[in-house]
Amino acid sequence: SELEADMFGTLFKDEGETGMKAFLEKRKPEW
Known part of the structure; x- marks a missing residue:
């Protein structure tokens, strides 16, 4: 989902x- 992708992106960053x-x-x- 978009939220998961956003969370993943934040974590990765x-x-x-x-x-x-x-x-x-x-x-x-x-x-």
């Missing part, structure tokens, strides 16, 4: 690769 990895570990993407 704020925390970079480390934040993205943590995000993916917490919740598996649907793609």
